[in-house]
Structure formats: C-alpha cells, structure tokens
Amino acid sequence: MIINKLKKKAGWAALEYIQPGNVVGVGSGSTAAYFIDALSSVKNYIKGAVSSSEMSSCKLKNLDVPLLDLNEVDVLDIYIDGADEINSKKYMIKGKGAALTREKIIASAAKKFICIVDSSKIVSVLGGVPLPIEVIPMARTIVSKRIMDLGGIPKYRKNIITENGNILLDVYNLTIFNALSLEEEINNIPGVVTVGLFARRAADIAIISGHQGIKVIE
Structure with missing residues (x-):
C-alpha cells in the first residue's frame, strides 16, 4: 500500500536525528514500527531505547535493540513517535493504539520530540479523529x-x-x-x-512523508 510506503519513509527519515550514544524514546503504532526497523540498523551506536508499549518493546527485543527502563535513565535524548492528527503548531491527537499515557510520559522526559507522520495526518484544526x-x-x-x-x-x-x-x-x-x-x-x-491531546508537550519537529517527498517542520 502507498500509505505504508509513506509511513516507512517517515520512520527512516527520523534516523538522521539519532546521534551516537543517544538514549532513544520509541513510540507505538505502525509508523513507529518502521522507525524501530530503522533504529535497529544503528543499535550498536546508541545506548538503548525506552519503549512506550509492550508491542514496541517486543519488536525492539526481537531486533536486539538494548531496552532501558525510564527510571534508570539520566537523560532521554530524543523521542520518536507518530500521531493520529497533527496541526501546524505541532499539537497532536494520539492514543488510537491505547498507549497514550506512556507516550506522554516519555515525550515529557525527552529533550527533543520528533513526530513522524504521513501527510494524511496533517490537519488545520484538531478533532477530525476521536x-x-x-x-x-x-x-x-x-x-x-x-x-x-x-x-x-x-x-x-x-x-x-x-x-x-x-x-x-x-x-x-x-x-x-x-x-x-x-x-x-x-x-x-x-x-x-x-488525555490524548499533546499540546503542552507538542512535537519539536514534524517529519511529514507525502507523495512529493519528505517535509520537515521545525
């Protein structure tokens, strides 16, 4: 499906923001799953990942990405996750996959939050999805x-x-x-x-994958 190709491109595009030695927060959902695939390609260069759901944790373990407990992490360098909707202020609705609380905790702890989405998730006003x-x-x-x-x-x-x-x-x-x-x-x-509104902790960067390529909003 075309939409899955766009999600995959968004997930892999986030890889350029990962630095050697980073502790990486990882979200949940289909676009985040593509990012986990990408992250596994640099697993030997990062300290490890903090996961927001059991599903993401299982995928990280299967790909031998070191899994860390947020309580034992001094600095969470970056958090990568998708969204159900995102607007121009980088406010989001999240939670379709039921992991919103853990996602919000990790997002709040991260020095930088990058939202990865396909272009269908971009809206002018939030509320088109539950x-x-x-x-x-x-x-x-x-x-x-x-x-x-x-x-x-x-x-x-x-x-x-x-x-x-x-x-x-x-x-x-x-x-x-x-x-x-x-x-x-x-x-x-x-x-x-x-609540699955991410406005107080909006994304710092949005990576949007569309038919014309990758667009980055900072």
Whole structure:
C-alpha cells in the first residue's frame, strides 16, 4: 500500500536525528514500527531505547535493540513517535493504539520530540479523529458526563484494557480550537489518567512523508 510506503519513509527519515550514544524514546503504532526497523540498523551506536508499549518493546527485543527502563535513565535524548492528527503548531491527537499515557510520559522526559507522520495526518484544526482519554474504570460514567458537558460524545472502547489497567473513552464531536486549554481541562477531571491531546508537550519537529517527498517542520 502507498500509505505504508509513506509511513516507512517517515520512520527512516527520523534516523538522521539519532546521534551516537543517544538514549532513544520509541513510540507505538505502525509508523513507529518502521522507525524501530530503522533504529535497529544503528543499535550498536546508541545506548538503548525506552519503549512506550509492550508491542514496541517486543519488536525492539526481537531486533536486539538494548531496552532501558525510564527510571534508570539520566537523560532521554530524543523521542520518536507518530500521531493520529497533527496541526501546524505541532499539537497532536494520539492514543488510537491505547498507549497514550506512556507516550506522554516519555515525550515529557525527552529533550527533543520528533513526530513522524504521513501527510494524511496533517490537519488545520484538531478533532477530525476521536480523542482518546485513559480513565480509571470506576470513573467511566462521571468522566463521560463531564465530557458531554464540554460538547463531546464519549464512547467506551470495549474490550480494551490499557497496559496500566485502565479503560479508554474515545470522544467524538469535538472541534478543538484551543488544544492547550482543553488538554488542561480534561486532565483536571477526577478519574482521568491522561488525555490524548499533546499540546503542552507538542512535537519539536514534524517529519511529514507525502507523495512529493519528505517535509520537515521545525
């Protein structure tokens, strides 16, 4: 598929930002998986990788990339991950793969965050895709009510438990003009673990793979 070729090009394009001796944060999802393939080609030159999901960890292990615990890392040099949507400010919606909390933790720890996407993920206004929220199970109903007060339509993602033992709500019907404010408002709802809005920690660099080649926004 053409879209997979674009994702692969974005993943491999991120490799030029990896320096010898780096500790590299690795995201989740199909585009991040291509980056892991690329990272394995320089595995002997980096200190290792910090992973945001069990799926990414398994792939890293299978490719013999050294896996590190974030708690034991002094400096996380760079974090590479995809997005469900990204706008011109490099604000993102993430969480389709249910790893949003660990992704946000690693992104917050990284000195540099690079988002790798194909051009279909570029939007002028966020909200065209559902906004995921990780929620403590007992708070599902009360959080849903608060989200409806904000104009969103929350849907429980059935049969999915996050790696942190929580559930997910996917919020539809949001046109997000002020991502910074909405991220803070949702994160402050009791029972919310985190929301898949990445605005307070936006990407530093976006690598966009399109039919005309690679575009970099810094």
